[in-house]
Amino acid sequence: MLRDGQADFVEILIDNFLHVEPEDMATALDGAPVAFHIMHSRFLERTEAQLAFMASRIRTMARELRPFYISDHLLRFTVDGREVPFLPELDYGRTYDLVCQRVTSWQEQLGTPVLFENYPSIFDSGLEQPAFLERLFRETGAGLLFDVSNAVCAHRNCQLPLAAWDTLLERSTHFHVGGYEPSSEAPFVSLDLHGSPLADDTLDYLGRVFSRTSTAATISVERDNHVELEPWRADILAVRARWEQHA
Ligand SMILES: [Fe+2]
Structure with a gap:
């Protein structure tokens, strides 16, 4: 898709490549612009000493590959010390001070402001998520990587109005979008599994998002399951069509 001009850049799930030499990454990417997405830093749960190795490796990668953003996730990997198979949302009412302090130190370790992705709430x-993020970003200098379909999932699952994101959207320039699917068991909720085509409500909201942001810089079309060229390409073309309607 890069070769055919359908994709303009690659967002790399960088923690999958920390063992690869940065020069080899650069050779493989052959000049394609890149962004970094971090999935498993667990920066809210690990100590600074534990995070030091990952941070130094990501900084080394960043010096070579010059990503135009580094992004991470605000979520949990454990509950009361136990590993869980599902990555739960933060308890916004009780965790602000801890999250604020951790975001500040993770950004210091990485040597750059970080974009954090919104969670597909259930x-x-x-x-409480939008207000929590607005305060966090104001106080830490971090920013939002706005996942359009995660906002749609939160709207479907807990009736969070899409308009609740408007203030954050005005300052956002980097976006994600992907497919969601219903959970396999009742009560059925929408899960961001990224294995099916973009839904109609996602594409409708994407049009509204584009109409509010004259400064959109990038959008990554995420595929984690059923990673096949043709359906992925179809999603990218659908996103391009929405962008062109509003450009
Ligand atoms: Fe995402």
């Missing part, structure tokens, strides 16, 4: 506590 429970009503997700209603």
Whole structure:
């Protein structure tokens, strides 16, 4: 897709490549612009000493590959010390001070402001997410990597109005979008599994997002399951069509 001009850049899930030499990454990418996405830093749970190796490796990669953003996730990997198979949302009412301090030190370790992705909320506590992020970004200098379909999932699951993101959207320039699917068991919720085509409500909202942001810089079309060229290409072309309608 890069060769055919359908994709303009690559967002690399960088923690999958920390063992690769940066020069080899650069050779493989052959000059394609890149962004970094971090999935498993667990920066809210690990100590600074534990994070030091990953941070130094990512900084080395960044010096070679010059990503135009580094992004990470605000979520949990453990509950009361136990590993869980599902990555739960933060408890926004109780964790602000800890998250603020951790975001500040993770950005210092990485040597750059970091973009954090919004969570596809399932429970009503997700209603607190936009206000929590607005305060966090104001106080830490971090920013939002706005995942359009995660906002749609939160809207479907806990009725968080899409308009709740408007203030954050005005300052956002980097976006994600992907497919969601219903959970396999009742009560059925929408999960960001990134294995199916973009849904109609996602594409409709994407049009609204584009109409509010004259400064959109990038959008990554995510595929984690059923990673096949043709359906992925179809999603990218659908996103391009929405962009062109609003450009
Ligand atoms: Fe995403």
